[in-house]
Amino acid sequence: MNNFIYNIPTKILFGQGQVRNLGKELLPYGNKVLFLYGKNSIKRSGLYDEVVKTLSENGISFVELSGVDPNPRIETVKRGADLCKEHGLEIVLAVGGGSTIDCAKGIALQAKYDGDVWKDFYEDQKYENLKDSLHVASVLTLAATGSEMNGNSVISKLDTNQKLAIGSDKLRPVVSVLDPTYTFTVSKYQTAAGTVDIMSHIFEQYFSPDKGAYLQSRMMESLLKTVIHFGPKAYENPEDYEARANLMWASSLGLNGLLSCGKKNTDWATHMIEHELSAKYDITHGVGLGILTPYWMEYVLSPENVHRFVDYGKAVWKIPGTDSMDIARKSIEMTREFFINLGIPERLREIDIDDSKFEEMAEGATCRGPLGIMKKLEKKDVLEILKMAL
Amino acid sequence: MNNFIYNIPTKILFGQGQVRNLGKELLPYGNKVLFLYGKNSIKRSGLYDEVVKTLSENGISFVELSGVDPNPRIETVKRGADLCKEHGLEIVLAVGGGSTIDCAKGIALQAKYDGDVWKDFYEDQKYENLKDSLHVASVLTLAATGSEMNGNSVISKLDTNQKLAIGSDKLRPVVSVLDPTYTFTVSKYQTAAGTVDIMSHIFEQYFSPDKGAYLQSRMMESLLKTVIHFGPKAYENPEDYEARANLMWASSLGLNGLLSCGKKNTDWATHMIEHELSAKYDITHGVGLGILTPYWMEYVLSPENVHRFVDYGKAVWKIPGTDSMDIARKSIEMTREFFINLGIPERLREIDIDDSKFEEMAEGATCRGPLGIMKKLEKKDVLEILKMAL
Known part of the structure; x- marks a missing residue:
């Protein structure tokens, strides 16, 4: 067995109804959230309302960014980071599947980084530059990528047909809600x-x-x-x-x-x-x-x-x-x-x-x-x- | 599958020679340590010197308490807690097997608790009283109890022939060194x-x-x-x-x-x-x-x-x-x-x-x-x- 460092501090709230505990679990990390999601399906399912409820109950304010694509784009990362900077947000909360969570990690990184994260991290893997990021949290709606508990992020750049990955312990979500009922509607x-x-x-x-x-x-x-x-x-x-x-x-x-x-x-x-x-x-x-x-x-x-x-x-x-x-x-x-x-x-x-x-x-x-x-x-x-x- | 909370933040440094990284991993938690161990075998094996070295290199001072028994006693817990209070210690570092680590958790608890931990926790399981404790860390020398990564502590009271257990996430070690070579000398x-x-x-x-x-x-x-x-x-x-x-x-x-x-x-x-x-x-x-x-x-x-x-x-x-x-x-x-x-x-x-x-x-x-x-x-x-x- 090789030497290793085990460091998996993500707190998992697993099971039906756990989203109601999300707000209080986020409080140690801040009370200003970027609420990131993909399509409007979370509105139809009622999950959107549940997230808003737990945030509101705990005095957490949020700014919304929707429309994250299945292969999330660097443009969305940039847009999210701009919102975080503009509103002084502290936590990027992804509600969705791996793509949304991956995008949240890119945003969390770019929001605290003066350079271009696409070039310096996704392309050039300059992890020595990774000093700080916002906190990431997630509510998972698709069992697939594992992004809810790891520090990986895969982002695409369509104009150059690139899809590149980064991975760092610093990007692990601090809290993730895993409620299997959210995947009942997965095709x-x-x-x-x-x-x-x-x-x-x-x-x-x-x-x-x-x-x-x-x-x-x-x-x-x-x-x-x-x-x-x-x-x-x-x-x-x-x-x-x-x-x-x-x-x-x-x-x-x-x-x-x-x-x-x-x-x-x-x-x-x-x-x-x-x-x-x-x-x-x-x-x-x-x-x-x-x-x-x-x-x-x-x-x-x-x-x-x-x-x-x-x-x-x-x-x-x-x-x-x-x-x-x-x-x-x-x-x-x-x-x-x-x-x-x-x-x-x-x-x-x-x-x-x-x-x-x-x-x-x-x-x-x-x-x-x-x-x-x-x-x-x-x-x-x-x-x-x-x-x-x- | 039942609902659950997964929360295992202990950082594990696994493998030969990892003790050299212990000091710098402890620094975020303090620089005053109770160095707790059992017998003098860690002096013979050289582990004692390695621990002293990594603490010293990182400017961490320590007070020693040795003689922890295989079924650790509540008296040792009390003695350790007194030392922590007297010297303003912040981390209880157990170097040994599960008994030493279990004892360290009792000490960490008693050092921040005004009442009697034996009565309130080991006997009466009043976890609602568990607000604070010192940080626990460990260097493991025996593969058995799992205490190096969990919040359990089993302590004995010989005069009443009692051996009682407690368990709380708050008592999980923050860092544990797992070097298999330390178990080469286990009988x-x-x-x-x-x-x-x-x-x-x-x-x-x-x-x-x-x-x-x-x-x-x-x-x-x-x-x-x-x-x-x-x-x-x-x-x-x-x-x-x-x-x-x-x-x-x-x-x-x-x-x-x-x-x-x-x-x-x-x-x-x-x-x-x-x-x-x-x-x-x-x-x-x-x-x-x-x-x-x-x-x-x-x-x-x-x-x-x-x-x-x-x-x-x-x-x-x-x-x-x-x-x-x-x-x-x-x-x-x-x-x-x-x-x-x-x-x-x-x-x-x-x-x-x-x-x-x-x-x-x-x-x-x-x-x-x-x-x-x-x-x-x-x-x-x-x-x-x-x-x-x-």
Whole structure:
């Protein structure tokens, strides 16, 4: 097990009705809030009113910013930061899914930063400049990205077709409300995409050729089993509280840092390739991941790392037998079938993506160097995976 | 899944050499420390000097209090609190195992409390009085209790033969150093006892008749598998870093609150009975648990809760078959065998405990009402379990 720092101070208020406790939990951090959300669905569902109520009851004033996009834009970050500066706001409260929370982190950063956060952080990763930010809090309405409990933020810049990520402990939300009933209205399509996204986050941390971090691997298998058990249940019966609750808590635990603590290395190649896809085509992140993942698995599988697939196949899919390569291939096939059964397309062409930008995407994905750790992927490898997925 | 609050802000510095970062991590909380430890073994091992070095390098002054006992006494708590008041100390730094850390929490509480913490908290659980305490930090030298990451404290009062526990988020250490190499010198006996203690904490949370909290159950199984995999390795080869590291991190995750978040109820009967044993006979906690646990399992097993034992037997011990009661009984037998192979006695008589205080202990364990949730244990039930274990 490698040395690590574990530091996950986000306070989680989990369960039905917890939003009523949000206001008093925010008070230690300030009483002027930027209330950030996406579409008006939170008004229809009544969540908007519940948030306003808990803020008002605790004497917290707020300025609203709505219209955050699914792949949130740097322009929204700038607009939010300007509002925070103009009104002297202290907390950015995101009410929505991962996109809204990611956007809130960008805003919290830009509001306390004189330079351009896009250039200095998202492009150049100059974390040494990250001295201060506003506090971030969230009310989660979609189980997928884990942004409610981690310091990651992915922002897009459409004019340059870029989608870039940052990550810092300083950007972790101080408080997040996780109420599974808010995800009852999530569509089948987005439920499937969220399920894939949660699994993909775990895959990215699980699949590495090193054999250490036994405890972490077993925990990841337990989370994968949970998501595989409940994903189809939530897909079939959107108001299954137990399914929604397990998916929601798995999404947070899957990417809050706990699983990778002590691991020598993690992969993240599939995410880097998918970011190119959704930057170019504005597709749903989880759908891109669902298409790419089985092809990535097939491409990287080798005698040197087959043991990870064997662990995965046996623990998660209960595949019997002793032939390692056979178990590995079956585990990939079962992963693909699971995604297909959730309505995830099998190939890029099914979502109208052709090979015209493959070169550009392979170039973009590897412009900071080769990707991943299961197999180091150069531009040609990324191109090959995209072609397999076509 | 039940509603819950997740709030685990303890920062963990994990791995070899991390103690060198302790001083700077303490600075946000103060620069006057009570340096609390047990025996002089930390002087022989060099850990004492390392702690002094990191404190000195960061301008942190300290007052020492040594001689904390394995079942720490309320008298030590009082002495420590007096020292803190006298010298205006801000942080209680425990360097040792769970006993030392538990003692530090009592001290931190008493140092900021005008009344008698023994009476008001350990006896009467008046948590509404818990407004303030000093900060607690730790350097862990024994993987067992999880005290390094939770708000629990168990203290003994020898003149009345009492051993009582409290638990509050406010007593969680702010920083804990977990360096597996500090456990290389832990004896086989204490390694076995620690392994049992970690498993018992998970059992107490795992074994409940309700069928919810799927995710939590799978995570607990993953931790049990880890401890069962590495306990014997550490027992056989005390300097196996990977084994010591997995046990250490499992001990923290096993009782930091994560596993019980969302569970409807947990049991803790075995712990309550064992506290009576070690209060009366000053035995090692993990040894008492190791003797009692299989008998408790046999006593509580019923058609209503057999499904929990089936989950346990299949996931953790890979027991085949379809007869539930058969799988359950085999899982209990395998648990017993595992403990015996670690040198844990099978019966109380092997550690010179007879039935002379059984009545008194059964009375003491149930004086606040019946124990547990797998089966509600009255005084007569506790007596029966003690007799089975004789």
